[in-house]
Amino acid sequence: MNFAFISIGVILFLVIVVIAVLILISCVKVVHQAQAVVVERLGAYLTTWNTGLHFKLPIIDRVARRIDLKEQVVDFPPQPVITKDNVTMQIDTVVFYSVTDPKMFCYGVASPIIAIENLTATTLRNIIGDLELDQTLTSRETINTKMRAELDRATDAWGIKVNRVELKNIVPPAAIRDAMEKQMKAERERREAILRAEGEKKSTVLVAEGQKESVILEAEAEKQAAILKAEAEKEKMIREAEGEAEAILKVQQATADGLRFLKEAGADNAVLTLKSLEAFEKAADGRATKIIVPSQIQEIAGLVKSITEVAADDKENPQQ
Numbered sequence: 001m002n003f004a005f006i007s008i009g010v011i012l013f014l015v016i017v018v019i020a021v022l023i024l025i026s027c028v029k030v031v032h033q034a035q036a037v038v039v040e041r042l043g044a045y046l047t048t049w050n051t052g053l054h055f056k057l058p059i060i061d062r063v064a065r066r067i068d069l070k071e072q073v074v075d076f077p078p079q080p081v082i083t084k085d086n087v088t089m090q091i092d093t094v095v096f097y098s099v100t101d102p103k104m105f106c107y108g109v110a111s112p113i114i115a116i117e118n119l120t121a122t123t124l125r126n127i128i129g130d131l132e133l134d135q136t137l138t139s140r141e142t143i144n145t146k147m148r149a150e151l152d153r154a155t156d157a158w159g160i161k162v163n164r165v166e167l168k169n170i171v172p173p174a175a176i177r178d179a180m181e182k183q184m185k186a187e188r189e190r191r192e193a194i195l196r197a198e199g200e201k202k203s204t205v206l207v208a209e210g211q212k213e214s215v216i217l218e219a220e221a222e223k224q225a226a227i228l229k230a231e232a233e234k235e236k237m238i239r240e241a242e243g244e245a246e247a248i249l250k251v252q253q254a255t256a257d258g259l260r261f262l263k264e265a266g267a268d269n270a271v272l273t274l275k276s277l278e279a280f281e282k283a284a285d286g287r288a289t290k291i292i293v294p295s296q297i298q299e300i301a302g303l304v305k306s307i308t309e310v311a312a313d314d315k316e317n318p319q320q
Contacts, residue, residue, distance in 0.1 A: 036102040038064045071098045081128040090171040101159030108158040
């Protein structure tokens with residue numbers, strides 16, 4: 001009996017020890033990075049644990065909620081909204097938020113995500129109700145900014161920071177979509193026609209300018225050719241005149257040298273005059289049509305003719 005009683009006591013002691021160890025282990029908590037733990041004592045808020053190792057009292061302290069502090073993304077389903085011009089469309093939104101106050105997030109609102117969804121829907125209806133269809137389709141950035149400001153202000157009491165709000169899809173009614181597609185098609189066709197007309201206009205202008213430049217270049221080329229031809233002819237005439245002048249000068253020089261030689265040899269004036277006439281004949285070279293001869297040369301020519309006639313008579317009558 002005593003042995004049995006001791007065995008039961010040991011077993012109970014061991015069980016108590018194990019239970020105590022397990023309780024102590026359960027009181028040790030590790031909070032991971034980007035997390036927060038809300039702790040309650042006897043049902044009341046006690047503190048918020050941040051990253052690290054923490055201990056709590058057994059039984060009287062409990063972990064009320066683990067909260068993720070990273071930025072969260074919530075994609076809400078499409079919401080029906082009515083524009084200012086009575087067009088009903090479906091718009092779905094994406095909200096990016098993060099928890100800034102774990103205590104308020106835990107105790108400020110019962111269901112934070114459902115609260116944000118309902119707040120987003122009502123805010124979106126209020127904003128779209130002041131805009132017409134065309135403004136709604138072209139004012140995404142404005143709508144996003146207004147919604148973010150409204151949601152951020154409303155969720156401050158819940159310990160939530162709304163970082164960004166995006167309109168994911170805007171789906172107008174089928175009839176409106178068909179009309180918009182037809183309008184866009186007509187607009188594209190109009191732009192295409194304008195671009196084609198502008199292209200043809202530019203092409204015509206370029207062709208005309210090309211023809212104009214071609215005519216101008218041809219005229220310039222003809223002008224340059226005429227100038228070069230005239231200069232060549234002028235150069236040719238100058239060279240011919242210089243050649244003729246040089247030839248005449250050489251003839252005159254030769255004649256003068258001959259006359260000087262005759263004079264040095266003792267020839268009389270008649271012989272010199274005849275040599276001058278020969279020089280005029282060579283100078284004319286058969287191309288001159290008219291030569292002006294001085295009166296003295298004419299007299300000497302007559303004398304030469306008389307001497308020639310006398311010489312002829314002497315030949316005919318050698319005995320006289």
